[in-house]
Amino acid sequence: MSAVLVVNSGSSSLKYQLIDADSGDALASGLVERIGEPSGHIRHRGPDGSSERTLPIPDHTAGFRAMLEAFEADGPDLAEHPLAAVGHRVVHGGKRFFEPTIVTPLVEINIEDLSDLAPLHNPANLQGIRAAKKAFPDVPHVAVFDTAFHQTLDPAAYTYAIDAALAEKHRVRRYGFHGTSHKYVSGRVAAVLERPLGDLRQIVLHLGNGASACAVDGGRSVDTSMGMTPLEGLVMGTRSGDIDPAVLVHLARRAGLGIDDLDDLLNRRSGLLGLAGHGDMRDVRRAAESGDASARLAIDVVVHRLKHYIGAYTAILGGLDALTFTAGVGEHNPWLRAEVCAGLEGLGIRIDPRRNEAERDDARVISTDDSPVTVLVVPTNEELEIARQSLQAVGEG
Structure with missing residues (x-):
């Protein structure tokens, strides 16, 4: 042992x-x-x-x-x-x-x-x-x-288009996060599909209170939604995700918000909480089902952003073999998976409603048998991945 x-x-x-x-x-x-x-x-x-x-x-x-x-x-x-x-x-x-x-x-x-x-x-x-x-x-x-898996990103993927000398001095670039989860899940996908990891073009959606998307080509991270910090990208429980940087300048000038105020706004008072008053997706869905228009809008924004990244990463990968949902929100909300995949048939994504709704805790395929893209739900296990990588580092893995 x-x-x-x-x-x-x-x-x-x-x-x-x-x-x-x-x-x-x-x-x-x-x-x-x-x-x-x-x-x-x-x-x-x-x-x-x-x-x-x-x-x-x-x-x-x-x-x-x-x-x-x-x-x-x-x-x-x-x-x-x-x-x-x-x-x-x-x-x-x-x-x-x-x-x-x-x-x-x-x-x-x-x-x-x-x-x-x-x-x-x-x-x-x-x-x-x-x-x-x-x-x-x-x-x-x-x-x-957490950032290590994304060190395979090309400069075109991790470079921000700001003054290069300033960025270099202050270490401003995309680093990406949830790397341990993305590495584990993409490896499990290959095992479930019984295909070589090196042959697969994958998108992994790690959806929890923090959320990120990752494009994985042959086992290598080639793009990811989180950036220099975990704030960029998808809509999260309390984080805004992508936003026009000029919004911050506007709020500083017009609303008198300082640096700390803006940091608090974007990291702790935005996302689902900012849109719907609840930071937990379960609460947001209950509110939406009871007729709360702001909660319904919050879900629509989440779904729109996810579709945006699926489309973008499919283009980056030059096609797609597998789309995987993981982490608490991704693993336990079939309604969200259905909304995200609806309308993506043109990308080869077709889910089977019966498979999607089945209450199971194991890794499984939820797409139809004739879907060009395999859609999966794979429970993440970051602790096991850390254990395996630790053994690798000490020469016992």
Whole structure:
């Protein structure tokens, strides 16, 4: 067995899974939250049971201590499942990191240096790495970057048409995100279809509270909707996605909004929340079904944007073999998949209503047998992908 502890560290939380990377099974999982607050909380699910505790967790180091106590109480015994690696999700690797990387002091410095590109995420990711190294000093630690899968983009795809010297100085370019998910899902598509990954032209739609589209040609990311930050692209729960940059200039001049106001507007008060008053697609749909015109418009905007990217990426790829829906919204909303695919028959996309409506949790085809493009629903598993990439980095994958 190749056991990998996969860690996703936030500023006040630690999400973790212990994964057998050979079988793909999650042996245990848990969440440490409210780190740094007067009262912290941990939930752990293991083979010997599940537990919840409330206790002081002043920092991430204390969070890992609480996690180790939970493993002792509810299993599995880490002595019986020795770790081959600890895999860490790191949001931003800039253009420096294009593959899973063993964490060294120099790598830590680079992650910190890239924090200006992801100020809400990289510092928290780094906190988790440093605390984990104290908890597991004799285990290799691997950083797996959300941006790495998109390092195969051509300059034409990642370059913004602004002053080149200014862009270079301040590292302004498209980086893309959700790369771990896009890599995992595109690989699963090839396995489900029993076709070589290198032969497939794919579009993957990762639709959750954050959402992104990715064009994958032969297993390589060739275009993606998120940009320098996760704000660009599709309509999301609270993020605007694509917007005319001059709108910001207009709002600064006419509405008196400052930089922080605009950042708050675009990242936390836009998207579904800004259009319909709800940031969760389930709430938006319920409101639309009850006759709320603003909720219906929000759905229409989401669908329009998705169709826009499907068409654009089909052109970039020179044709399309597979279109895949993944992540919470993409996996669990057949009505949305139906609306997105309606009218795309000219692109070879035809879904089977019965297959689309079937309540299943596995990877499956939802297109008709005669559809030129195979349409699929594939549950993502970023933790398993991080585990596999971590083993690859330490030479055991």
